[in-house]
Structure formats: C-alpha cells, structure tokens
Amino acid sequence: MNGETIVVGGGVIGLTSAVVLAEAGHRVRLWSPGEPGATTSAVAGGLWWPYRIEPEERVGAWALRSLEVYAGLLDRPEETGARLVSGVHAATPLDGLGAWAAEVDGLRAATEAEYTPGDGLWARLPVLDMPTHLTWLLGRLEAAGGRVERRTVTSLAEAAEGARAVVNCTGLGAAHLVPDAGMRPVRGQLVVVENPGVDTWFTHTGTGSESTYFIPQPGRLLLGGTAEAGADSLEPDPVTAREIVARCAGLRPEIAGARVLGHRVGLRPERAGGVRLEREELPGGGVLVHNYGHGGAGVTVAWGCADEVAALLDA
C-alpha cells in the first residue's frame, strides 16, 4: 500500500473532500475525466439552501458547517466566488423548515414590498459563482499538496489498487460504478442572460417539474428552471428555455428583453434514501468512503460532508 488517498470525482463534492483531506495531512490524488467546468457542479445556481436533498436528520448539520466555511470566504469574492446576496423563497413558511433554520441568521417572513402574495421567506445567503469557486478549490487543493489527474475509472477496485483509501465522489457516475440502482438524474435547465439590473435572487420551486428562479452572478443572471426526475438529456430544449424566460419575466418584467448569453443543463445526482456517506472496509485492507447522491444541494452541504469523510477515514 502506498499510503495515498484517491478521491474519484472532480465536482464540488470531490474537490471539497480532497481539500479537507489534503489540509489534514493526507497524500491526496484526485481523479477526474475532465476540467471542473465540465461537471454538474459548474452548472449549479450556487445558492446555499437545502433543496431536494435527504436525509433530513443529517443534512442540517452538513449545511450549517458549509455555511460557516462560506462565511469565511466572503471577503475575497473575485477569488473564491462567494458572495452574500438577499432574496426571497416563495411559498416557504418559516415554521415549515427543519431545526437547522434556527441557526441561520436573519431568516424572516418577506414584507409585502419584498414579495406578495404571502408566505415568502426573506434571507441573505451565500451565492457561489461556481466556475470561479471550482477553480479556487482546485488551486487550494494544489497548494495543500494534492495532485489532480485526468482519469476515468471503470471500477472502484481499480482506484483502490495500492491506495490506502478511496473516496467515491462520482455523483451520478456512482449509478454504474458502485453500482447503485437508487441513483437517478433530475434534469435542470437554465437560461443565462445579461443582467438587466436584478440584484436579488428569487425561487419558487412548486411541486411539479417546473420552477421559477433567478440568481444574480457576476456579469450575468441565471434563470431557472426545471427538475425533471429521470430525464437525462443534456441538450437545452428551446421551448423550455422560452418558458423559463417568460416565467421569470412575469416577476421581473425587465428580464423579458434581456440578451440571452447561453443555455445550461445539469443532471442533479439524486439517490433514493438520500446522500450515501459511509465507510466500507476493502478486502485488501484499504478503506472506501462513499460521498455521493447530493441531489439539488451539493454546494450547500459540501464542507460538512467533506469533514465527515475525513472523520470516517480516520475512524
């Protein structure tokens, strides 16, 4: 055994886990087939909020730990991609949230001027500019001595060969790699427009596959969205794109005329029973820790999950 820890997967979950492990003194190699910009994580809206993720009893602690880390990154937004932005979650009564909500500063019912009709929740939360944040994570990993290699694995046993430990952060890839029949894609489509002056975010997720949200990012405004369970096409659908713009313009009319800069599609890695974050002993004496299935909130929980990976490896 060579004493190395192999992290498989270069999205926000793999990169954050690799950073925590490298900074704790592990010799880390991260394997990923492509650049971080080619992952689902790069498509994410980047808003801190536990949406479409389970199990509820573990998510709160992971999310609060991540909130604490993001708060420490806000003074260098150009570098880290982290900013505090105010906004409204529609149809989200304060008393319907989990116990974690009591630990989040400043959550309150929206006033009529901020959002009507009723049931709007006002919050000031971290928003991560994901392409910038992923690049920053990569730099932080390399600064801690971690090595990044372009590599696709066909089995976790291949990664385990000779290594002390393997951390499986392959998101939707875990469906085939583990294999895990509980994994399914939840397709999300976004439209990227020139920002016509919107400086707050808004979400209304509803119960069907259509949602309405906008999130300001540097130089652009992200418009959403969809949550289509089981759909796996990465092709943006033009009709869906027009409907997204129309729904967002229904709330902020200036969005109707905003120049379209691009279209994005990502597949949320959702898992029946929720995130799999657990340790397995390997036959050759090594350790395998799974960290996948973060659904619609991988950015929101990445640091709490990474800390737990480190604890499981050292257990």
Ligand SMILES: Cc1cc2nc3c(=O)[nH]c(=O)nc-3n(C[C@H](O)[C@H](O)[C@H](O)COP(=O)(O)OP(=O)(O)OC[C@H]3O[C@@H](n4cnc5c(N)ncnc54)[C@H](O)[C@@H]3O)c2cc1C
């Ligand atoms: C439209 C949209 C909006 C979203 N908005 C938000 C948001 O506002 N806030 C939030 O918290 N979350 C959001 N999410 C959810 C978030 O994007 C995911 O939960 C998160 O990206 C999952 O991260 P991950 O690292 O597990 O997966 P990924 O980013 O998919 O990374 C998986 C990595 O594993 C690699 N991999 C897979 N198979 C193999 C293999 N066989 N060998 C080697 N490497 C492999 C992949 O190449 C990739 O590098 C959104 C998602 C979508 C689609």
